[in-house]
Amino acid sequence: MNSINNRSEAGNTFKARTHRNNENIKKIGVFTSGGDAPGMNACVRAVVRTSIYSGIEVVGIRHGYQGMIDKNFIHMDARSVCHIIQQGGTILKTARCVDFKTKEGRAFAFKNIKDAGIDALVAIGGDGTFTGAELLSREFDIPIIGIPGTIDNDLFGTDYTIGYDTATNTVIEAIDKIRDTAASHDRLFFVEVMGRDSGCIALHAGIAGGAEAILLPEKDTAIDELIAKLEEGATSNKTSSIVIIAEGEKNGGAYNIARRVKDKFGFYDIKVTILGHLQRGGSPTSFDRVLASRLGYAAVKALIAGESRKMVGIQANKVCLTDIEEAINNHSIKLEDDLLVMMDVLSI
Template sequence: MEPNIRNIAVLTSGGDAPGMNACIRAVVRTGIYHGKNMFGVMQGYQGLINNHIIPMNARSVSNILHLGGTILKTARCLEFKEDEGMEKAFKNLKEKEIDGLIVIGGDGTFTGAQRFGKKYGVNVMGIPGTIDNDLYGSDFTLGYDTAVNTIIEAIDKIRDTADSHDRLFFIEVMGRDSGCIALRTAVASGAEAVLLPEKETSLKDLIIKLKEGVNTKKSSSIVIVSEGNKYGGAWDIAKSVKRKFNHYDTKVTILGHLQRGGSPSGFDRILGSRLGFAAVNEMLKGATMQMVGLRGNEIKLTSLDVALHMHSYKLEDDLLEMTKVLSI
């Protein structure tokens, strides 16, 4: 039987990701299309607790599809991990008769949503929004594709100056636990090597690889370093390499927070729109405690339980092999 949901709230939580606004727009307009009252919660779970919940109409989400960041803002919220915080949040929802909650974020966000849904029986749907692409149940998370484009555009610029000066660059990209961004951007930028959190690369092998580049007359070399790499950040690695290999002038760039921003790519706008559209439709058909995700070219549901307990991204074997073969 379909639930009788009348009022739905949406929030973004955790790190912001490009495409979140496209997704918020889709959630709000799909709800309105079905005659529901829609609400936006500011600053993620903090706004639930602080009762910072605002009514939204179709015009509230005009002209946001193409903007980076999130108009609902986001925050990490310790208070929501406590019973007292959850209680306040529930009280606020109840007061406004909100019976559906859609959360956009990563696994921290889903953990909160799952506990909250279980405890209070609120209908809850999760949408994978994080640039890290590290959630089980969706081939891609919202924001990841844009982040890859942002990073390779930065590396293309750095390659210009690296080539002009015969330099070796160490470039640190995001991905504390997952090497997905590092591996993909290494392939996409033609990097000479990549250091990943999941994989031990000996400094010795790295130096051998760089020396091969010298022998084959490469005019510059670029090494992508995932921030979670075992040898420390890009600065530490650069220092260690420099001690033993000093053919090039060595430079370091930490790309930092610009990786999170920017107008979402077509891929992320479409993904955000599809996921937001599906999350509302599925909720109205009775789904709860589920994550919507993209698998192949189809939108599929995965229970939050499963999404949270399965290991997510596995480094693709062909991509790993390619980082060696294609940079000869």
């Protein structure tokens, strides 16, 4: 991994390369792909304005890879991205594209890109987006920089992905409200959150929301173990409990787990809440707005400096570059060991 501007020598090299390579890129295309994430609009704004400040034209590609095939291109200027930093979703839209999965489809997309005069691309999304970007760049030698935009926070090479902080705070707000009604009615709530392969949202929101138990894809939790934990709480006079479940947890989801636990706890009124796509929407937090702005700015600077097939990320509060291929192949992220231990200690 290469760190941008983390030493004075690196900063001087970056500036020198920027000056030397600036004339090679006249027009940048920017697009969002995969699941939307709060902060994507702030990132688009940063890409557009950094490009224009650097004397580079910007084309917005609507509906991701499908937009490349459909030639759904729009010219963007500094005013095109006014008043979007606070908006959730993505003004450039996103869509699935079956045609792009074929080499013929990618060739057609590349022809449309070149016909539009686009010299380089900024791809905002997750591992599926980066897989497509890596193929397109490698097959047709077009410079591409990826920006991690996914609420799952499951990409290697960055401590945080755009949208994760907002999604986690949305879950915490929901847990706080559910806690009020759970306590009022002596209820046991099972709350399912997004996280098919990653338990980041479930773990952090569960700890912050004071959950009695957290079930994660990365950690096998037997139903008997969960029941024992809930029984322990009941014997210590807990009258209500909240269990957070990541959707990819191996026991079959919140409804299945609730059904199996209900047979054991007749005195609890058991309820299930699935937060679903609620977690993807909403105005991004300050953290996500600043993160998105930093990464959008850094992506354009990296392209100008001659970089390609890299993902910009943040590590130890410094912007860094990781090979897209490495970010994809190391997709699985290990959860913090201290948090896994702490969640049991604090839930007694």
